Structures are given as C-alpha cells and as structure tokens.
Amino acid sequence: MLTFYTNPMSRGRMIRWMLEELEEPYETVVLGYGADMNAPGYLALNPMGKVPTVVLGETVVTEVAAICTWLAQKFPEKGLMAQDSASFYRWMFFAAGPLEAAVTNTSFGWKPEGPEQEGRAGYGSFDRVVRTLSGYLGNHDYIADGRFTAADVYVGSQVGWGMRFGSLPETDAFQAYWNRLKDRPALIRANTKDDALI
Structure with a gap:
C-alpha cells in the first residue's frame, strides 16, 4: 500500500488530490512541522525534512511534481499520464x-x-x-x-x-x-x- 506523509497545511494537499484521483488505497501519516519532520526516521526517507513524501515498498518519492508524475506512470490504467x-x-x-x-x-x-x-x-x-x-x-x-x-x-x-x-x-x-x-x-x-x- 502507498504511504503518504503529509501535513494538511502544506503542498501535501496537492498529493492528496492526486491520490484521490487514483482511487487506490493509501495510508496517511500526518507529521507536524519541526520535530516530526526532523526525526531521524523521517529524515531517512526525506533528508529535506519536509512533506510530502510517498513510499511504496522500497520506493521513496519526494517533490510534488515528481510524485504526481510517478503516480501517473505507476498506475497507467487510471489515465492520468498524457499521450502528449x-x-x-x-x-x-x-x-x-x-x-x-x-x-x-x-x-x-x-x-x-x-x-x-x-x-x-x-x-x-x-x-x-x-x-x-x-x-x-x-x-x-x-x-x-x-x-x-x-x-x-x-x-x-x-x-x-x-x-x-x-x-x-x-x-x-x-x-x-x-x-x-x-x-x-x-x-x-x-x-x-x-x-x-x-
């Protein structure tokens, strides 16, 4: 299952929209600013100490544009990747x-x-x-x-x-x-x- 690290007052809202467009199951992990995002466990996923981050198995994707593009390509049957x-x-x-x-x-x-x-x-x-x-x-x-x-x-x-x-x-x-x-x-x-x- 996809794991989605976010904060509702962040660019993570864009990825929430993308995930809802996919209609695939995902788990949400809400992180607070400061200590949560700078905890060693999270920094191992995203050394920038920011959200959003999406994880699927061993794959970690950060940066909103990259996440949107990767998800569109990962689930081609959803039709969210462009022919053009x-x-x-x-x-x-x-x-x-x-x-x-x-x-x-x-x-x-x-x-x-x-x-x-x-x-x-x-x-x-x-x-x-x-x-x-x-x-x-x-x-x-x-x-x-x-x-x-x-x-x-x-x-x-x-x-x-x-x-x-x-x-x-x-x-x-x-x-x-x-x-x-x-x-x-x-x-x-x-x-x-x-x-x-x-």
Missing part, C-alpha cells in the same frame, strides 16, 4: 521551476532588476511567467491531451491557490482553467479530508 508527453513534461517543469521561483521570490519582495538579473534568475520576471502560463491556458482547456491529467493536479493547484491567496493575478484564462478543475469529486474529497485534519 512533451506538453505534460514542459508544463510540469515550468510550474516546478519558473512559476514556483517567480511566485516565491515575489512573495519575499524580490524581483530581478533589468535584463542581466532577469537572465540569471532563469524565469525572467514574474510578469513574463504569468503571461506565458496564462497565454497557454487561454488556448488550452487542459495542460495536455485536451483532457485532465496529473499535470492539471499540479499546475491547477498552483493556479487555484495562487489566485486564492493573491500570489497570482486572476486573469480570465486562470479563472476559466480553475473553474474547470475546482469541482472535481477527487479534489472535493481531498479537501474534505485535509480540512478535517486541520
């Missing part, structure tokens, strides 16, 4: 790299100044990241295959949370994309479980 793997991987890595970095840096009050810093930052600027993702979603209902995949769990979570907490603007494309995702039964089940834990 180029778009799937492109936007998974975009969300894990440029989007995450741009949102985090902006929330800390730092933004690249001028072309040299924009080049060194890798993502260019927050506005460029938003324009790029919003532009893509303005022309595509989903990340890949024209249907829901694991990439939508990851990218969609970032878009939904970003708009909810004001770290991403509410563009028309972002709102329309999130509206296609927010009422999925698996997401509702996941949120109900995590909200109950809080």
Whole structure:
C-alpha cells in the first residue's frame, strides 16, 4: 500500500488530490512541522525534512511534481499520464521551476532588476511567467491531451491557490482553467479530508 506523509497545511494537499484521483488505497501519516519532520526516521526517507513524501515498498518519492508524475506512470490504467508527453513534461517543469521561483521570490519582495538579473534568475520576471502560463491556458482547456491529467493536479493547484491567496493575478484564462478543475469529486474529497485534519 502507498504511504503518504503529509501535513494538511502544506503542498501535501496537492498529493492528496492526486491520490484521490487514483482511487487506490493509501495510508496517511500526518507529521507536524519541526520535530516530526526532523526525526531521524523521517529524515531517512526525506533528508529535506519536509512533506510530502510517498513510499511504496522500497520506493521513496519526494517533490510534488515528481510524485504526481510517478503516480501517473505507476498506475497507467487510471489515465492520468498524457499521450502528449512533451506538453505534460514542459508544463510540469515550468510550474516546478519558473512559476514556483517567480511566485516565491515575489512573495519575499524580490524581483530581478533589468535584463542581466532577469537572465540569471532563469524565469525572467514574474510578469513574463504569468503571461506565458496564462497565454497557454487561454488556448488550452487542459495542460495536455485536451483532457485532465496529473499535470492539471499540479499546475491547477498552483493556479487555484495562487489566485486564492493573491500570489497570482486572476486573469480570465486562470479563472476559466480553475473553474474547470475546482469541482472535481477527487479534489472535493481531498479537501474534505485535509480540512478535517486541520
């Protein structure tokens, strides 16, 4: 059985959604911040001392984008891996790299100044990241295959949370994309479980 290490106030919520989409049995282990996540037993699984982590037998997977992708590939019969793997991987890595970095840096009050810093930052600027993702979603209902995949769990979570907490603007494309995702039964089940834990 899959074992899912999480905290309901973490990125683990994304993996809870993914697991609910799979409808495979899994065990949840809730860890508190601090001592729990830095206990030797857990650090042996995830030396970063953070959640989420998923374990199946001897296999340990960390990092949300990696977990979503691995689960989609581990259970191909669930249909959560895209045939269009180029778009799937492109936007998974975009969300894990440029989007995450741009949102985090902006929330800390730092933004690249001028072309040299924009080049060194890798993502260019927050506005460029938003324009790029919003532009893509303005022309595509989903990340890949024209249907829901694991990439939508990851990218969609970032878009939904970003708009909810004001770290991403509410563009028309972002709102329309999130509206296609927010009422999925698996997401509702996941949120109900995590909200109950809080």
